[in-house]
Amino acid sequence: MGAEEDVLANVGTRLRELRRASKATLAELAAETGLTASTLSRLENGKLRPTLEQLLPLARAHGVPLDDLVAAPPTGDPRIHLKPIRRFGLTIVPLTRRPGGVQAYKVVYPPAGKAATQKMQSHDGYEWFYVLNGHVRLRLGKGEGEREFELGPGEAAEFDTRTPHWIGSAGAQPAELLTLFGAQGERAHLSAPAP
Structure with missing residues (x-):
């Protein structure tokens, strides 16, 4: 499994958990995001690989950063350790x-x-x-x-x-x-x- 597949592997589970935590139905989330209820169901069940065009409105609807939604790997320590x-x-x-x-x-x-x-x-x-x-x-x-x-x-x-x-x-x-x-x-x- 490549790095891209690793990042996207659990998106469906996270989408389902976020929707259930907000007590929203597929129809309500579809109306808010502009995606169909069928597309949302296939995303949550892992039967459809998510695209950026689908993930952006979902991240907005759930109020989470896109990185959290896809569980992007950490970028490491951004500090620069200077040695004079x-x-x-x-x-x-x-x-x-x-x-x-x-x-x-x-x-x-x-x-x-x-x-x-x-x-x-x-x-x-x-x-x-x-x-x-x-x-x-x-x-x-x-x-x-x-x-x-x-x-x-x-x-x-x-x-x-x-x-x-x-x-x-x-x-x-x-x-x-x-x-x-x-x-x-x-x-x-x-x-x-x-x-």
């Missing part, structure tokens, strides 16, 4: 659980002056970040072309990580960022062309 990584004075929380493609992280930068290094780095990839809390300094470029930006909560930046760069807290408090990084240079989002 401490590296180079940063706290990095991976938010993506698959290899490859754009990866998401929450990154906490220590207060200004407590960073392990302010050494510029460059590597393949593309990065986008959004400042959740605190303020960050972003240094981009090298020599004459070096630029420095300060970003606060609600501001975002994106850049090609082959450009020499450094990011760090700009204040006395830690800075928290949501970061998207594509190691193969994938961009996190594309700007719409001007009309």
Whole structure:
């Protein structure tokens, strides 16, 4: 028996129990759902495989969620159990659980002056970040072309990580960022062309 058959196997019994608990007749339930009394009887006796078009009005009539009506299997624990990584004075929380493609992280930068290094780095990839809390300094470029930006909560930046760069807290408090990084240079989002 496949997963679909497992889910539908006891629908008839549940439909009969729900109807009897509400003391409704097949005719009364037929009038409320728009299904015939014959169809309802065959569903309750397991002689007719239920369709979504039949189950939706029955779930409404009985006042139960569709999942309860078909005894859908539980989906498991929806919580995400994050494991922070401490590296180079940063706290990095991976938010993506698959290899490859754009990866998401929450990154906490220590207060200004407590960073392990302010050494510029460059590597393949593309990065986008959004400042959740605190303020960050972003240094981009090298020599004459070096630029420095300060970003606060609600501001975002994106850049090609082959450009020499450094990011760090700009204040006395830690800075928290949501970061998207594509190691193969994938961009996190594309700007719409001007009309």
